[in-house]
Amino acid sequence: MTKVLFVVSAADRWTLRDGVVHPSGFWGEELAMPHKIFTEAGWETTIATPGG
Numbered sequence: 001m002t003k004v005l006f007v008v009s010a011a012d013r014w015t016l017r018d019g020v021v022h023p024s025g026f027w028g029e030e031l032a033m034p035h036k037i038f039t040e041a042g043w044e045t046t047i048a049t050p051g052g
Contacts, residue, residue: 003044006031010050 008031014022031047038045 001042001044003046004034004038006035006045006047008047008049 008026011024014024016022035045035047
């Protein structure tokens with residue numbers, strides 16, 4: 001069986017080397033749509049988050 005691991009970060013900002021801070025995160029669709037497609041294809045999916 002094909003398996004996929006989604007790793008979702010809790011990071012809410014990126015700080016560049018020069019000190020400039022940019023917001024970060026993910027759109028729900030960036031996780032939901034691949035999850036739906038892989039699950040429908042019969043793949044075993046696991047989602048890992050910092051909180052477990």
